[in-house]
């Protein structure tokens with residue numbers, strides 16, 4: 131399988147401006163890897179390459195493998211209280227004004243971002259500021275907003291679909307597949323009507339033991355919807371031993387308790403036949419569906435089994451996230467780790483982001499992770515950011 135970076139020029143060849151913005155982000159991340167700044171007085175803010183906006187914890191679905199709302203989801207019992215804490219549009223705009231000069235790639239997610247009341251004015255503002263804005267959504271509310279999405283020139287939409295209709299709906303909820311497809315059709319109609327290439331339209335599929343035999347069906351079924359990319363995410367998983375080790379570690383080093391990792395202790399990794407999954411992905415990659423296919427992480431074929439069956443074996447390490455990325459939570463808390471928002475660096479309603487990103491808590495995190503074996507914590511073993519941006523371990 132090819133390395134994922136190889137699809138970037140192809141992906142954005144229709145829109146060179148987008149390509150340049152995306153490549154600038156990759157360039158900054160590459161620079162971080164090659165020339166890591168271990169000097170803790172360095173202005174890390176200048177290196178900011180990717181910012182995640184977790185706009186809301188609210189969600190209209192209850193996908194079974196989800197770390198927030200799935201079988202072990204950490205939001206299930208507290209969503210109503212947490213939703214009250216979302217930031218107003220003005221706070222997000224102020225934050226955007228601060229980060230825009232660094233030209234980071236931005237990635238909006240949630241919960242379900244379409245449930246953030248001011249999603250449209252927010253994305254419009256970000257696009258006007260020249261940012262690359264990618265939105266990750268469950269796609270159930272795209273249809274009614276297609277005209278606005280195309281008109282406002284959202285850079286990319288990544289829509290989550292896990293399989294063809296019945297298998298998808300068993301994981302993501304009844305009717306979700308058909309609502310997503312209606313959304314694709316509406317976006318395509320609007321692109322034609324408005325003679326626009328925006329947004330780049332992608333599908334993201336999270337691989338579990340429930341859908342892995344159905345991936346080719348999904349690729350075939352979505353062939354006709356003018357997708358620009360299909361991303362297969364091998365998934366975030368953990369087990370009780372890793373959670374316990376990480377809990378001890380975070381208490382000892384940061385005096386912080388952890389809640390979020392347990393959300394990924396779902397067991398949906400169990401029983402996946404690695405050879406079969408590899409063959410399925412290989413066939414998909416070798417077939418021409420009219421758009422590029424990528425898998426995250428790209429694995430040595432023999433190691434696909436290890437990825438699922440032996441969660442304690444690292445496949446990527448030396449996480450670069452604390453040196454070039456950040457996640458901002460719905461309540462303004464700043465974190466490095468998007469999926470595990472336990473260690474809080476600061477809050478953008480009380481301090482400037484630059485102060486937080488270059489501050490003592492951020493530097494303590496950087497120093498601590500750098501000192502760990504392999505440059506990662508015990509809980510980072512299948513973290514999605516590490517799978518995307520970590521260093522490939524020889525043989526994996």
Ligand SMILES: C[S@@+](CC[C@H](N)C(=O)[O-])C[C@H]1O[C@@H](n2cnc3c(N)ncnc32)[C@H](O)[C@@H]1O
Nearest residue numbers: 195196197240241242266267268290336365366
């Ligand atoms: C948490 S959702 C938030 C955005 C939106 N609600 C959606 O479903 O696309 C972000 C992405 O994480 C994926 N996801 C859910 N559970 C996961 C898991 N256990 N491992 C990796 N990705 C997961 C979702 O399918 C989605 O593509």
Ligand code: SF4
Nearest residue numbers: 189191193196199268
């Ligand atoms: S739609 Fe997204 S946030 Fe909501 S339950 Fe599904 S994966 Fe989780």
